[in-house]
Amino acid sequence: MRISAFVLGLWLIMAMAGRLPSLDPHLVSLPDILKPPSTSHWLGTDELGRPVLDRLLAGASVSLLVAVTTVSLSATIGIFIGLLAGYFGGIVDRVISRLIEVFLAFPGMLLAIAMAAMIGPGIDNVIFALAVMGWVGYARLVRVQVMALRQRDHVQAAVALGRTDLAIMIRHLLPLAMAPVWVEASFGLAGAVVAEAGLSFLGLGIQPPDASWGGMIRDGVRYLLVAPHLVLAPGMALFLVVLAANLFGDGLRDRFDVTSRNTP
Amino acid sequence: MNNLLEQLLDTLIVLFGVSTLVFLLLVMIPGDPVDVVLGESAQAADRETMRAALGLDRPLLERWGLFYIDLAQGNLGDSLVRRQPVAQLILQRLPATLQLAGAAFLLVLLLALPLGILAARHKGRGLDRLAQGFALIGVSIPNFWLGPLLVLLFSVQLGWTPVSGNLEPGSLLLPAITLGLSMAAITTRMVRSSLLEIESQPFLRTARCKGLSETAVMLRHSLPNAMLPVITVLGLQLGSLLAGAVITEVVFAWPGIGSLMVDAIRQRDYPVVQGVVLFIALSYVLANRLSDLLSGWLDPRIRGTD
Numbered sequence: 001m002r003i004s005a006f007v008l009g010l011w012l013i014m015a016m017a018g019r020l021p022s023l024d025p026h027l028v029s030l031p032d033i034l035k036p037p038s039t040s041h042w043l044g045t046d047e048l049g050r051p052v053l054d055r056l057l058a059g060a061s062v063s064l065l066v067a068v069t070t071v072s073l074s075a076t077i078g079i080f081i082g083l084l085a086g087y088f089g090g091i092v093d094r095v096i097s098r099l100i101e102v103f104l105a106f107p108g109m110l111l112a113i114a115m116a117a118m119i120g121p122g123i124d125n126v127i128f129a130l131a132v133m134g135w136v137g138y139a140r141l142v143r144v145q146v147m148a149l150r151q152r153d154h155v156q157a158a159v160a161l162g163r164t165d166l167a168i169m170i171r172h173l174l175p176l177a178m179a180p181v182w183v184e185a186s187f188g189l190a191g192a193v194v195a196e197a198g199l200s201f202l203g204l205g206i207q208p209p210d211a212s213w214g215g216m217i218r219d220g221v222r223y224l225l226v227a228p229h230l231v232l233a234p235g236m237a238l239f240l241v242v243l244a245a246n247l248f249g250d251g252l253r254d255r256f257d258v259t260s261r262n263t264p
Numbered sequence: 265m266n267n268l269l270e271q272l273l274d275t276l277i278v279l280f281g282v283s284t285l286v287f288l289l290l291v292m293i294p295g296d297p298v299d300v301v302l303g304e305s306a307q308a309a310d311r312e313t314m315r316a317a318l319g320l321d322r323p324l325l326e327r328w329g330l331f332y333i334d335l336a337q338g339n340l341g342d343s344l345v346r347r348q349p350v351a352q353l354i355l356q357r358l359p360a361t362l363q364l365a366g367a368a369f370l371l372v373l374l375l376a377l378p379l380g381i382l383a384a385r386h387k388g389r390g391l392d393r394l395a396q397g398f399a400l401i402g403v404s405i406p407n408f409w410l411g412p413l414l415v416l417l418f419s420v421q422l423g424w425t426p427v428s429g430n431l432e433p434g435s436l437l438l439p440a441i442t443l444g445l446s447m448a449a450i451t452t453r454m455v456r457s458s459l460l461e462i463e464s465q466p467f468l469r470t471a472r473c474k475g476l477s478e479t480a481v482m483l484r485h486s487l488p489n490a491m492l493p494v495i496t497v498l499g500l501q502l503g504s505l506l507a508g509a510v511i512t513e514v515v516f517a518w519p520g521i522g523s524l525m526v527d528a529i530r531q532r533d534y535p536v537v538q539g540v541v542l543f544i545a546l547s548y549v550l551a552n553r554l555s556d557l558l559s560g561w562l563d564p565r566i567r568g569t570d
Contacts, residue, residue, distance in 0.1 A: 102281030105549045107507035111285075114541045117529040118292045194406050198511055201408045202526055214408070221412050221515070228416055235409035243404040 001251030007244035011060060014237075018061030024051060025058040025211045034227040044229045047219065052233050055211035059234060062212045063241070066127055067192040071185050073131040078138025079181065083169045085139070086146025096139070103136040112195055116204040126205045130195050137184050145177035179256040186249035190242045197238050213238045275553045282549055286542045287331050290534060291324065301344060301532050317342065318534070340539035345531045350539035354521055361520030364512070365505040367436050368444035372501065375448040380455025381482065387460060395452060402449025407508065411442040411515035435516075443512040447501045454497045458490040465489070492559050499555020503548030510544075 220230030
């Protein structure tokens with residue numbers, strides 16, 4: 001878990017570095033086309049002579065922005081919907097459950113590809129498409145948690161004291177339902193990073209000339225034989241971030257899971 | 265019997281919801297799709313023809329109804345670019361995708377079962393760690409990076425397999441690995457954990473006390489009882505193989521329905537995009553439901569509770 005936190009921290013630093021004005025991710029330099037890594041260009045240059053390191057950092061910035069925004073947005077929507085279904089039950093729950101079932105029955109990445117295809121590429125649309133596919137997991141988790149917590153004494157006490165539904169949901173139910181949400185968010189982060197890169201790889205995400213890891217892989221594949229670093233560098237960054245987020249999620253799950261913590 | 269009817273009704277509702285979602289995708293196109301496809305300077309007559317072809321001249325509810333009437337007849341509309349029925353295009357491309365998905369599924373079985381069994385039998389030791397490491401890497405490696413990596417290794421460095429296309433023998437191998445690896449990883453985890461879950465069951469102790477060899481215990485007692493959750497996961501994956509094939513087909517220029525869809529997206533051939541999405545989504549739902557039915561039928565405990 002420490003290693004994965006370290007890698008995720010590195011990602012954050014790379015993303016912040018990607019915002020530095022001294023970077024030249026768009027600087028076309030025709031004499032430097034497809035140069036292998038060297039002391040002047042640590043990760044070499046791409047097919048337009050742009051420095052791969054600078055583009056990698058700019059790509060880190062994009063992937064972090066998309067992933068964090070997507071996860072926050074899907075979690076917020078999902079938590080809200082899950083709270084409604086679990087708290088009110090009855091017809092509200094039946095309708096929401098059906099909705100959840102339909103979205104779960106849809107392969108997530110396919111939905112994101114289809115939505116991005118219809119609403120067009122671009123960073124906002126990517127976030128929107130990923131959030132539409134992402135909210136379901138949170139809603140399902142929170143719904144089940146809230147249904148189990150609903151009959152607890154402290155909730156019944158709050159009802160008896162005449163607290164509003166909203167206050168009960170937010171102050172008395174949500175804090176107790178959050179543990180699995182954090183685990184889901186960690187895996188969701190990995191999923192969002194891959195999905196953004198996948199959409200950009202298909203040409204449906206971040207548009208050139210802006211750098212994104214998926215787009216770099218897509219462009220680099222054409223020069224795989226002469227300049228493999230174009231594919232290796234962004235791919236390795238992507239793989240490590242996803243691996244770290246998955247490991248972090250595993251670690252969180254083990255930590256929050258009381259039963260497995262008590263039994264060795 | 266009641267149970268089966270209930271499941272059927274449930275499946276129908278989900279199919280209805282999923283197809284409505286796909287129908288709504290076309291509505292989400294910002295602005296006027298006719299402008300998007302033809303450009304603003306198109307002739308008025310062309311625009312009207314396309315409007316009629318897309319059904320945009322009718323109110324939304326009527327389009328929704330027509331969508332289902334067409335769907336019931338297997339009519340997915342006509343391609344705007346290729347002047348061919350979408351259903352026909354899908355059928356032409358389907359064999360290549362099925363071949364790829366079938367090969368990937370075989371790979372999942374060949375990798376995940378032995379690895380999962382080995383990991384469970386050597387729990388906590390070197391082999392288990394190795395299998396777990398494989399599973400973690402397999403889950404985390406994006407297939408659009410794995411594909412080029414495999415090409416770099418096997419086609420460029422070693423010269424064993426062709427780089428892309430599906431014309432030469434051996435060209436199926438790399439796409440199948442690319443598509444199947446992450447699912448093999450998930451299934452390995454599932455086989456391992458479900459074998460470990462039943463490890464302490466009394467019937468296994470009895471089998472061992474009878475003097476059966478470890479292999480016989482595994483084949484006759486452990487595996488059959490541990491397979492149920494694995495079958496559920498495999499069913500889920502059978503469906504996601506089709507969805508995952510979209511990216512893999514693009515990586516390897518594989519002429520299946522995935523590359524048909526991505527080409528159609530580039531050409532703004534909306535009916536084709538919609539048709540392929542609908543086809544994959546419906547196959548996904550059906551694969552899941554079938555695996556539910558199958559595991560219900562295989563497990564007498566589930567079968568008995570009607």
